Amino acid sequence: MEIFEKYVSNFDMNDEMVERKYKHTLRVANLTKFIAKNLKLDEKEISIAYLCGLYHDIGRFMQIKKYHSFDDLRTIDHGDLGYKIFLNQIADKEDLSSREESIIAKSIMYHNKVKVPSKLTDNQKKFIWITRDADKIDILYQKTSLKNGVPLDDCEVSDKVREQFLNYESVDYKYVQNNTDKNILLLAFIFDLKYDESLKIIKDNKFVEKMREILADAKYDEYFKILDSYIKERFKC
Ligand SMILES: [Fe+2]
Structure with a gap:
């Protein structure tokens, strides 16, 4: 959590887009944890699921800084960008095995794609699906409860x-x-x-x-x- 907070502190929280993504991220992280618990995953897996949620939109912050847009088609794919940022700037600061690093990186990469590639292992897919589910639940929450546009x-x-x-x-x-x-x-x-x-x-x-x-x-x-x-x-x- 401190590593995530440190990374996000490089961005302007007074910017409404940054603040919105920050709050979304925290809700998604809690949702990934909640889903993982309900799926009866073990403690280690629950903490990995939480990190998948915490970092799933890490590419959004740089996307906002560079383009001031969430439009992936016109700017950059924020899942691909987040994958690179996680591996280059964050992964080695978290206490993770290379297998765990790869699970989180792939969850970031594929959380926003139309389909999850079938070539991935069942274990990787499990964390990607948890992340995608949590992300979509929070988007529907924002649309219905916060009435965000x-x-x-x-x-x-x-x-x-x-x-x-x-x-x-x-x-x-x-x-x-x-x-x-x-x-x-x-x-x-x-x-x-x-x-x-x-x-x-x-x-x-x-x-x-x-x-x-x-x-x-x-x-x-x-x-x-x-x-x-x-x-x-x-x-x-
Ligand atoms: Fe996203």
Whole structure:
């Protein structure tokens, strides 16, 4: 934690973007720990999961400093940037084995990719999935509870975005053309949640219901219906 704090102290906490990512990071770190505990991982694994959450967005701070943007497509992939920063500036300061270093670095690299590569080991994938789940849960928390900018517009859902959603897939940001697509991308986060423990957090906090209240437009009805039946099917209830 002190190593993370020391790194972040190089950035301007008065900048709203920096502050937002800092707070997001702390919540995600707690969520990774919570999910790891619920998955009954051992103490060492729980502490590694916590570090995956703590460092998952480490690339964001430099991205903000350099570009003042979160737009990976127009600036830099913050997962790739974070991977390099972690390995070059942080890993040797944390007390980690090379295997643990690699698990955390890969979780940073793949937390923001559309898919997790199948070539990785099951153990690496486990930590990447925990990180991705925690990140997505907190983004939905921000959108529903902090109401951090859910943009609305009069557009229809783009064909490719619709196709991915109907296939229960994550929506690829490169197909997003308008604010309606952005909202469908958010809803599709639910399909990417790997663990039932994560989906339970979504259910317990009523994030889908809250999104439905925010997106009170008939064009979203079909998508919420699909989500409802998907969640019911996963919990068989
Ligand atoms: Fe991220």
